[in-house]
Amino acid sequence: MSLSAVLPARRSREKGIDGTADALLGLLLAAPIVIAMVALVLFPVASTLWDSLHRVNPMQAGTPFIGLQHYQDLLKDPIVNEAWRNTFIYVVICVVLETAGGIGAALLINQAGRWRRFVLAAVILPWALPGVVNAVVWQWIYNPAFGLLNGLLVAAGLDFEKYVWFNDRTVALFAVSLVHVWRMLPLTAVIVLAALQSIPADLYEAARIDGASRPKMFTNITLPLIRGGVAIAMTQSTVAAFNFFDEAWILTGSSRGTRPILVQVYLEAFQNLHFSYGMALSVLVMFASLAVSLVYVLRVQRVTRLD
Amino acid sequence: MNKLLRTTVALAALALAMPALADDAKPLAGQSITVLLPSGQSPNIASDFEKETGIKVDLQMLSWDDIRPKLITGLIAGTPPADVTEFDWSWTGQFGAAGWYEDLTPLIDAESIKDMPTASIFTVDGKLLGVPYANDFRILIANKDHLAKAGITKMPTTIDELIADAKLIKEKGIAEYPLGVPLSPSEGTSTLWYLMTFAFGGDLFDKDWKPLFTSPDSGGYKALQFYVDMLKAGLIDPASTGLKDSDVHQMFMDGKVTFDLGVGPGWVGAFEDKTKSKIAGSTTLGLVPTESGKTVSYGLPEALGIPAASEKKEAALAFVKWMTSKDEQIKLAAEQGLLATRTSAFEELNKQGKILDGDVVIEQAGTVGPLFKQGTPTWYPQFSSAVNNAINQAAKGEISVADAMKSIADETAKAQQQ
Numbered sequence: 131m132s133l134s135a136v137l138p139a140r141r142s143r144e145k146g147i148d149g150t151a152d153a154l155l156g157l158l159l160a161a162p163i164v165i166a167m168v169a170l171v172l173f174p175v176a177s178t179l180w181d182s183l184h185r186v187n188p189m190q191a192g193t194p195f196i197g198l199q200h201y202q203d204l205l206k207d208p209i210v211n212e213a214w215r216n217t218f219i220y221v222v223i224c225v226v227l228e229t230a231g232g233i234g235a236a237l238l239i240n241q242a243g244r245w246r247r248f249v250l251a252a253v254i255l256p257w258a259l260p261g262v263v264n265a266v267v268w269q270w271i272y273n274p275a276f277g278l279l280n281g282l283l284v285a286a287g288l289d290f291e292k293y294v295w296f297n298d299r300t301v302a303l304f305a306v307s308l309v310h311v312w313r314m315l316p317l318t319a320v321i322v323l324a325a326l327q328s329i330p331a332d333l334y335e336a337a338r339i340d341g342a343s344r345p346k347m348f349t350n351i352t353l354p355l356i357r358g359g360v361a362i363a364m365t366q367s368t369v370a371a372f373n374f375f376d377e378a379w380i381l382t383g384s385s386r387g388t389r390p391i392l393v394q395v396y397l398e399a400f401q402n403l404h405f406s407y408g409m410a411l412s413v414l415v416m417f418a419s420l421a422v423s424l425v426y427v428l429r430v431q432r433v434t435r436l437d
Numbered sequence: 438m439n440k441l442l443r444t445t446v447a448l449a450a451l452a453l454a455m456p457a458l459a460d461d462a463k464p465l466a467g468q469s470i471t472v473l474l475p476s477g478q479s480p481n482i483a484s485d486f487e488k489e490t491g492i493k494v495d496l497q498m499l500s501w502d503d504i505r506p507k508l509i510t511g512l513i514a515g516t517p518p519a520d521v522t523e524f525d526w527s528w529t530g531q532f533g534a535a536g537w538y539e540d541l542t543p544l545i546d547a548e549s550i551k552d553m554p555t556a557s558i559f560t561v562d563g564k565l566l567g568v569p570y571a572n573d574f575r576i577l578i579a580n581k582d583h584l585a586k587a588g589i590t591k592m593p594t595t596i597d598e599l600i601a602d603a604k605l606i607k608e609k610g611i612a613e614y615p616l617g618v619p620l621s622p623s624e625g626t627s628t629l630w631y632l633m634t635f636a637f638g639g640d641l642f643d644k645d646w647k648p649l650f651t652s653p654d655s656g657g658y659k660a661l662q663f664y665v666d667m668l669k670a671g672l673i674d675p676a677s678t679g680l681k682d683s684d685v686h687q688m689f690m691d692g693k694v695t696f697d698l699g700v701g702p703g704w705v706g707a708f709e710d711k712t713k714s715k716i717a718g719s720t721t722l723g724l725v726p727t728e729s730g731k732t733v734s735y736g737l738p739e740a741l742g743i744p745a746a747s748e749k750k751e752a753a754l755a756f757v758k759w760m761t762s763k764d765e766q767i768k769l770a771a772e773q774g775l776l777a778t779r780t781s782a783f784e785e786l787n788k789q790g791k792i793l794d795g796d797v798v799i800e801q802a803g804t805v806g807p808l809f810k811q812g813t814p815t816w817y818p819q820f821s822s823a824v825n826n827a828i829n830q831a832a833k834g835e836i837s838v839a840d841a842m843k844s845i846a847d848e849t850a851k852a853q854q855q
Contacts, residue, residue: 189534
């Protein structure tokens with residue numbers, strides 16, 4: 131090998147052009163997050179998965195390996211199935227309302243001109259509230275005797291005197307979902323607003339010159355270009371609806387008619403002390419949440435590629 | 438001179454010995470412990486105990502519902518959540534089976550245990566896991582102003598009388614919903630149904646833990662039917678499906694209900710406190726009304742336990758003994774309205790006239806038995822959850838009384854197998 135061939139190579143290695151030094155630096159910089167993810171996400175997930183295959187119950191000696199027994203029992207458990215049914219209802223109501231409402235709110239905020247930041251700050255407020263606080267506020271709103279909602283409806287001449295919102299299962303499921311939607315809708319609005327603001331104004335200008343109406347511009351320009359943002363918003367809405375706990379717990383406690391699956395996990399683990407049974411259920415919740423979210427994620431990926 | 442010298446030396450020796458004598462009186466002085474109790478405890482507990490023993494107390498208070506999850510997360514991890522903790526009667530089965538608490542049998546003298554009849558509720562396989570510090574049993578509490586306005590001169594002793602009185606009070610417009618009954622899916626709903634089951638002459642289980650509430654002529658079935666009928670008659674607020682027992686007590690304090698059914702004498706202090714209650718001065722106590730007229734009740738005491746993982750067991754034990762002593766029980770009764778767990782303290786308080794309607798309380802106390810004769814089972818939380826959920830659903834009209842009873846029996850059978 132000639133000297134001229136060796137020298138540039140050494141020089142480039144020193145500068146990191148061949149990638150070794152860059153790769154090392156990259157690894158070093160990525161190490162903290164990798165370690166954090168392994169310690170705080172992957173290890174607990176793996177540990178939960180492993181424990182769910184054992185009988186972990188402080189009231190019984192030992193932790194024998196029982197394979198998929200818990201998973202088989204969960205499939206046959208009528209109370210767990212009822213909680214699943216409630217959760218899927220929550221997911222549908224929350225995702226539909228948050229997405230439709232979030233897009234609507236984002237479009238309005240986008241038109242707000244110089245008042246946009248103030249409107250945005252007001253819209254974001256419910257999202258800034260902790261779930262428990264939000265639920266307590268709504269508990270007062272729904273109060274049969276002196277709640278704001280019944281007061282307004284009675285003032286409007288409707289027969290809602292001392293109406294108990296949680297005594298009808300269908301109404302209760304919707305009422306509880308609405309509280310969650312109230313808190314999470316602003317996040318969808320912010321994500322969609324960011325997507326809206328990335329659309330070049332020239333496109334609308336060109337459409338206007340071509341004589342396109344406002345609805346046409348919305349369906350042919352706005353919607354296709356915010357698809358990615360909407361898909362991300364729907365993913366977070368879905369995950370949040372699967373993780374629904376605070377609002378349901380505060381508003382209706384462990385009531386079976388409105389009990390979401392995470393409340394069931396809590397009851398199995400902390401009330402009944404069947405830790406591994408609760409773990410197996412939480413593993414199923416994770417997979418269900420991932421499976422539904424995957425639909426949106428794949429959609430985002432496809433949209434991003436097209437973009 | 439020699440005399441003076443000897444006196445000086447003697448005084449100096451005495452002065453030097455004083456701290457040592459004080460140390461002997463307070464052998465654990467300087468140690469510190471954490472104590473986890475439900476909210477509402479007297480603020481003087483920590484300072485009074487430190488004054489007497491020299492042991493510092495970090496008193497942590499949480500709402501009753503939040504204590505259990507905190508205890509369990511700590512206990513399962515082998516980390517003591519505190520050196521002394523709340524120990525509710527309903528946890529005895531689970532915590533006993535898990536072996537999370539210290540056996541206090543050899544550490545508490547037999548005389549004290551004899552003086553505390555409810556100590557047996559905290560005993561599992563001969564091991565005393567908690568020393569009772571707050572007594573609780575069910576009794577009937579009413580608003581005597583409401584009764585007087587309706588012309589009712591005596592407390593009801595039978596269920597029929599209770600219904601007749603409630604109807605009269607409603608008809609006269611004194612209270613829209615005279616009967617205060619929690620119907621939300623919460624513990625208070627279960628505990629009242631147990632009482633009503635006894636009041637209708639029934640029991641929960643036989644000696645082999647077989648349910649005794651599924652037949653229409655059983656006490657449990659009749660108790661739930663009573664709720665449904667009273668809801669239909671407009672004597673119980675339909676919004677009770679969202680009320681816990683503490684919410685019902687608040688309604689009683691607001692003067693909205695006449696009879697508080699799911700309550701113990703320990704609440705009288707709050708009901709008679711003018712800063713908390715709008716009906717202070719109007720509380721009256723009666724025996725639990727029953728179908729037959731022969732009153733019944735059962736105990737729901739709270740105890741102090743020492744987690745087995747605690748590293749300061751000696752100081753923790755000193756606290757448990759101090760807080761459950763006769764003197765402290767009398768003091769706590771005066772300061773925070775706690776019902777004494779020692780018979781001797783209870784009698785002393787009644788002698789001093791410090792218990793409202795003391796004779797009624799003592800008569801009811803004489804009828805108090807354990808909820809479960811065989812001891813609290815490990816599956817109690819599942820049973821209680823099944824009970825309050827079924828009651829809640831039946832009260833909302835989602836399921837029939839028969840289905841509710843069957844649902845409780847089915848879930849109990851499942852819990853017993855796990």
